[in-house]
Amino acid sequence: MKKHTLKLTALLLLPFGLGASPAIAGTATAATQGALQEEFTLQFYPPDEGLPHDTTGGASRDGGNCAVDPNTLEAGVTLLAPAEYLGLTASARPEFLVNLDNTQAQRLFLSVQDTETGAQYQAYYPLPSQSGLAHLPLPEAAPDLEVGQTYRWSLAIVCGQRLRPDDPVLTSYVKRVEVSPEVAQLPALEQVVAYAESGIWYDSLLLLNQVRQADQSSDALARAWESLLVAGGLSDINPDVTNP
DSSP states (O other), X not given: OOOEEEEEEGGGOXXXXXXXXXXXXXXXXXXXXXXXXXXXXEEEOOOSOOOOTTOOOTTOOTTOOOOXXXXXXXXXXXXXXXXXXXXXXOOSSOEEEXXXXXXXXXXXXXXXXXXXXXXXXXXXXXXXXXXXXXXXXXXXXXXXXXXXXXXXXEEEEEOSSSOOTTXXXXXXXXXXXXXXXXXXXXXXXXXHHHHHHTTOHHHHHHHXXXXXXXXXXXXXXXXXXXXXXXXXXXXXXXXXXXXO
16 A cells, blocks of 8 residues: 655644634644644555546546636546545545636536435535635535445536536545544644544545645645645645635
């Protein structure tokens, strides 16, 4: 199994408060402050489970663009999902990230489907006007993902005023796994380390993005973010903007 080593210098971190959720902000404890002079080594260990054969993958460029130039081959919407292995989460309602690149799409139509029962949750998400990262949180109305179960999540790119059968669709998968409750009590950067060492992609990605947004001047965090994207097979995605 290939591992990806990312080195973070906690000296460059600022306390939370810039757009972080209350749960994340609460992890900026005295332990975090006491660790400011330490170096953290983050190792991402991808899980052994590969993607099902029918996925288009997080790095797919097929059909993901409501392009400004109809001749362009560049995608307008990209899932931040692993390209070669199953993406894991510890959350009952994970938050997905997508990258927007000059897309003309009006909305995204999200579908999360249980691969065993076929039950699914569906919702529309309006898109911001600017390029960059967009967040797709599962709301309280969505059913909890079950531990040990794999789900197919798909995004239909709504290019017009309403969803049409020929709108492009991007697909990947997510599996919920169980982690120790103690992980949630760790300072934010240590949570990133714990999730990454367990191969938990979606939580590592979301939390590291929140950490780097809290200190956008940190070169160490910028390098760590780039390295994590490389670990997911998303080396050509490096958005500088995170949309609310």
